[in-house]
Amino acid sequence: xxxxxxxxxxxxxxxxxxxxxxxxxxxxxxxxxxxxxxxxxxxxxxxxxxxxxxxxxxxxxxxxxxxxxxxxxxxxxxxxxxxxxxxxxxxxxxxxxxxxxxxxxxxxxxxxxxxxxxxxxxxxxxxxxxxxxxxxxxxxxxxxxxxxxxxxxxxxxxxxxxxxxxxxxxxxxxxxxxxxxxxxxxxxxxxxxxxxxxxxxxxxx
Amino acid sequence: xxxxxxxxxxxxxxxxxxxxxxxxxxxxxxxxxxxxxxxxxxxxxxxxxxxxxxxxxxxxxxxxxxxxxxxxxxxxxxxxxxxxxxxxxxxxxxxxxxxxxxxxxxxxxxxxxxxxxxxxxxxxxxxxxxxxxxxxxxxxxxxxxxxxxxxxxxxxxxxxxxxxxxxxxxxxxxxxxxxxxxxxxxxxxxxxxxxxxxxxxxxxxxxxxxxxxxxxxxxxxxxxxxxxxxxxxxxxxxxxxxxxxxxxxxxxxxxxxxxxxxxxxxxxxxxxxxxxxxxxxxxxxxxxxxxxxxxxxxxxxxxxxxxxxxxxxxxxxxxxxxxxxxxxxxxxxxxxxxxxxxxxxxxxxxxxxxxxxxxxxxxxxxxxxxxxxxxxxxxxxxxxxxxxxxxxxxxxxxxxxxxxxxxxxxxxxxxxx
Numbered sequence: 149x150x151x152x153x154x155x156x157x158x159x160x161x162x163x164x165x166x167x168x169x170x171x172x173x174x175x176x177x178x179x180x181x182x183x184x185x186x187x188x189x190x191x192x193x194x195x196x197x198x199x200x201x202x203x204x205x206x207x208x209x210x211x212x213x214x215x216x217x218x219x220x221x222x223x224x225x226x227x228x229x230x231x232x233x234x235x236x237x238x239x240x241x242x243x244x245x246x247x248x249x250x251x252x253x254x255x256x257x258x259x260x261x262x263x264x265x266x267x268x269x270x271x272x273x274x275x276x277x278x279x280x281x282x283x284x285x286x287x288x289x290x291x292x293x294x295x296x297x298x299x300x301x302x303x304x305x306x307x308x309x310x311x312x313x314x315x316x317x318x319x320x321x322x323x324x325x326x327x328x329x330x331x332x333x334x335x336x337x338x339x340x341x342x343x344x345x346x347x348x349x350x351x352x353x
Numbered sequence: 354x355x356x357x358x359x360x361x362x363x364x365x366x367x368x369x370x371x372x373x374x375x376x377x378x379x380x381x382x383x384x385x386x387x388x389x390x391x392x393x394x395x396x397x398x399x400x401x402x403x404x405x406x407x408x409x410x411x412x413x414x415x416x417x418x419x420x421x422x423x424x425x426x427x428x429x430x431x432x433x434x435x436x437x438x439x440x441x442x443x444x445x446x447x448x449x450x451x452x453x454x455x456x457x458x459x460x461x462x463x464x465x466x467x468x469x470x471x472x473x474x475x476x477x478x479x480x481x482x483x484x485x486x487x488x489x490x491x492x493x494x495x496x497x498x499x500x501x502x503x504x505x506x507x508x509x510x511x512x513x514x515x516x517x518x519x520x521x522x523x524x525x526x527x528x529x530x531x532x533x534x535x536x537x538x539x540x541x542x543x544x545x546x547x548x549x550x551x552x553x554x555x556x557x558x559x560x561x562x563x564x565x566x567x568x569x570x571x572x573x574x575x576x577x578x579x580x581x582x583x584x585x586x587x588x589x590x591x592x593x594x595x596x597x598x599x600x601x602x603x604x605x606x607x608x609x610x611x612x613x614x615x616x617x618x619x620x621x622x623x624x625x626x627x628x629x630x631x632x633x634x635x636x637x638x639x640x641x642x643x644x645x646x647x648x649x650x651x652x653x654x655x656x657x658x659x660x661x662x663x664x665x666x667x668x669x670x671x672x673x674x675x676x677x678x679x680x681x682x683x684x685x686x687x688x689x690x691x692x693x694x695x696x697x698x699x700x701x702x703x704x705x706x707x708x709x710x711x712x713x714x715x716x717x718x719x720x721x722x723x724x725x726x727x728x729x730x731x732x733x734x735x736x737x738x739x740x741x742x743x744x745x746x747x748x749x750x751x752x753x754x755x756x757x758x759x760x761x762x763x764x765x766x767x768x769x770x
Contacts, residue, residue, distance in 0.1 A: 177494040178466035192732060214732040221722075222729050225676070226652020237739040238730075240665075246740055266652070269367070272387030286734070299491050301386045301518035327521065 150189065150290070150319060155198030159342035160184045162198070170334030171312075171320040181342045182323045183217075183294055189321060190214060190292045202290055202319065213283030213291040213317065218299065219276045228270070229263045232281045239286070253285045257311045273304035280311055293322035297329065305329060354378055354413035356398065356483055356512055361407035363397055365535075370394055372537040373407075380505060380513045380524055384540075385532030391516040392422060394532065395487040398514065401694050414512070417483035418476050419698050422491065424468035425721075426691040428460045428714050429699060429707065433471065436460045439699055440475035450474040450500075461717045465492040477504050483512045490519040498522040561595075561754075562746035564654035565661065570758035571646045577758075577765035578638040584765025585635040588642060591761060595754055596645040611640060650679060657743035666738040673739075677726065681719065688718055 150167040160181040174182050188195045191207030192214070202210050216222045225231040229250060236246040254260045259277050262270065270278065276296065283291055291312075297305035305326055312320065324330050338346040356376040363370040370390045376398075385391050396402040399419035400409060411417075421427060430436040434456040437444045444456060451471050460468060469492045476484065490498050502524040505513060516532075517523070529540040561567040574591060577584035615636045623629025659672030692711050696703050703711050 177496065178492070179464060190732070192728060212732065214729075216725070216729065222725055224673075224726070224729065224733070230653065234735075234739075235733040237669075237741060238733055238735040240738060240740050243740055243742050282733070299387070299488075301384075302520050303386060 150200070150202050152189070153199045155188065155195055155200065157188055157193070157195040157198070158184050160188070160339075161342050162344055165337070165344060167319065167321070167337075168335065169318045171316070171322065172335045172337060173330040173333040174321065174323045174337050174339065175330065176323075176339040180339045182339060185337075185339065186292050186294050186321055186323060190290065207290070210290060211286050211288045213286065213288035215276075215279050215283050215291070215293045215296045217295040219279035219296055222279075223267050223275075226266055226268070228259075228265050228267060228278055231267055231278055232263075232285055235282065235286045249285060253281050253315075256315050257281050257284075272300065273307055276300060276304060276308050277311055280308060284315055284317065288317050290319040290321065291317045293320070293324075295323050297324055297326060302326065354482055354512060355411075356414065356514075357410040357412075358398060359408050359410060361397055361404045361409070363393065363402065363404045365390070365393055368535045370397065370535040372397070374530075374537060376512055376514060378510055378512050379527035380508070380515065381528045381530070382523060382526035383514065383516045383530045383532060383537070384518060384520075385516075387518060389532040390535040391518075391532050392487050393535075394537065395419065395485050395514075395516050396694075399485050399698075401697070411483070414482045416479070416481040417485070418479060418481045419694075420472060420476055420484070420486045420489055421691065421695065421698075422488040423691070424465060424472050424492070425461070425714075425718065426688075427472050427695045427698070428468075429696060429701060429710050431459055431710065431713070432456065433458050433460055433463070436471065437475055439701070440472075440479060441699075442475045442478040446478050447471075447474040461714075466494065466497070469493055470497060473501055480508070481511070484508065484514070486513070486515045486517075488517055488519075489515060490517055490522070495522060561649060561751050562748055563751055564651075564658050565745060566747065566751050566755040567646065567649060567654075568658060570755050571642060573755075573758040573762035574642050575639050577762040578635050578642065580762075580765045581769045582631045582634060583768040584761055585631075585638040587761045587764065588758075589638050591754070591757060592638070592641050592645060596641075615640070647682075652676065652680075655679065656741060657745065660741045661743040661745075665741060669739045669741055670737060672741075673735075681722075684722070685715065685719065688715055 149169070152162050152165040152167075155162040155165075158181065162185075174185060176182050184193075187193045188198075189200055189202075189207060190212045191200075191210070200207055223231060224234055232254060233246050233250045236249060250263075251260070254263055257277055257280065259274070259281060262274060262278065267275065267278070279296070293308075293312075297308065300308070305324075306329070309329055309332070322333070330336055335348065336346075337344055354377075358372045358374050358376070361370070361372045368390055370393050372394055383391060383394070393402065396419075397404055398409065399417065401419060428436060430439050433451065434444045437447065437451065444451070444453075451474060455463075455467075460471070463471065469489070473489060489501060493501065498519070499522060502522060505515075505524045515524070515526075531538050531540050561570075574588040578588040579585075615633055619629040619633030619636070621629065622632055653676070655675035656669070656672035659675065660668040662668060663671060692714055693703060696707065696711065701707055
């Protein structure tokens with residue numbers, strides 16, 4: 149379980165919140181604090197005050213995967229293989245293990261055929277799947293998807309959801325603009341001006 | 354009033370964008386998956402990009418605006434109030450969308466959603482005869498999307514063309530099309546445009562698979578060309594032999610600027626003390642060599658070379674930094690084009706008065722991007738160093754050309770002494 153206690157950061161004020169394993173969608177209008185909530189939960193930024201624990205450990209000591217708002221503009225390497233393998237390389241794992249794990253994740257997301265392509269030549273949807281593979285290659289405890297689908301067409305957004313479900317980490321925290329994608333998630337958190345205003349499944353879902 | 358796209362064809366990499374349609378007053382909705390060519394067609398229709406063949410004709414259209422997908426490119430001023438005025442709109446006219454409290458803020462500090470609101474409000478206030486919108490809904494929340502759709506209903510007498518992937522909240526449209534692999538088609542799926550055979554552009558094969566040899570050659574040739582005029586001439590011969598395919602030169606204006614930078618001191622030196630012509634030739638050759646090296650650069654080269662030379666700890670960090678610097682050069686080029694577009698959309702020119710805000714926009718875009726990249730590196734777990742096994746494919750021809758490059762440097766040295 150992810151537990152958030154007495155959190156205060158920017159406009160975000162969350163006295164107590166717990167998130168069960170599964171896919172949780174965060175909702176809210178522009179400027180409500182969605183990205184801030186995702187960032188502090190992932191340990192990308194340290195909160196001004198408050199405590200966040202993922203299965204009892206602070207976020208920075210956990211393995212976290214992140215898919216950013218613009219998967220096609222946040223690319224480090226030119227070749228698909230190098231991009232997916234980057235997190236493993238940064239951890240200085242031996243080359244054989246890097247190759248093995250990169251191949252495996254590519255296979256599970258059905259993008260093996262892309263490994264030798266250049267990032268620049270991929271379609272938008274393929275780039276998103278590569279970004280997802282890169283986030284999943286370290287087998288994270290928590291995967292965060294920050295508005296990644298707000299610049300995607302619906303087919304591509306669903307492709308990403310399908311790929312995610314075939315390879316789901318224990319916790320997934322995503323912000324989405326598509327109501328029907330949010331409807332199929334396990335849980336939702338609606339925030340407004342920094343406060344959690346509703347919790348739990350949608351009535352109609 | 355109408356906009357006619359007459360057998361438009363434009364090639365971009367592997368894709369061919371094609372459209373043949375008469376756009377009339379009302380709302381035309383063009384959907385399609387990302388990467389299907391929507392943005393490019395929006396640039397073609399607005400005249401920002403010239404088609405390879407075919408023409409765009411307008412009749413009865415007196416004013417037009419293109420709204421770009423990324424709102425930050427539209428910024429030309431340093432306060433929100435001035436930014437609104439730069440669109441030719443009185444800030445009081447759009448108070449319901451952009452409240453007075455925001456007027457004094459720097460537009461670069463607004464979120465993408467807020468910036469998009471600002472742009473759309475200004476564009477609607479201008480009420481142009483022809484309005485082309487590239488992804489107007491991205492970054493907007495549901496309430497703003499509904500507001501924008503409502504506002505568009507008031508434009509029935511004018512032409513509105515919307516490119517979007519949005520499905521849930523869209524305005525009522527008079528016509529709908531889908532972009533598929535660059536082709537504009539009826540929403541039903543039948544081919545709307547004339548079927549056009551589009552041959553794939555041939556793959557350009559570059560030489561020097563081994564980045565180490567290429568780097569060594571560039572160093573030797575630059576040195577040779579710098580030391581003596583004889584070396585410069587030999588290096589020029591080398592360039593004409595090797596850089597047959599990679600003889601790509603940058604933008605004409607950049608070339609002219611660099612040319613002037615070399616010519617002025619050369620002419621002044623020639624007149625005052627002599628030797629200026631030799632300086633001009635030597636620098637010119639160095640420039641040609643560096644353009645070639647830049648055009649031949651392939652992603653991963655720097656990482657390979659640095660790790661091979663300095664090892665997986667320092668070499669990896671240096672190589673990664675070099676890779677990113679080179680990528681940011683590529684990005685700076687495309688950013689510049691976008692900024693030029695933004696200025697021309699507002700009917701402004703980049704001149705001595707606007708060069709500073711334009712440069713500021715470019716700088717801030719890069720700082721923002723550097724910040725995003727730093728975050729990305731941290732998220733991916735980068736601390737220092739990394740695993741990398743450099744791979745080089747060395748061809749005999751490359752070795753021979755490198756030997757010649759080294760010889761040129763040595764000959765140049767001898768000639769100098």
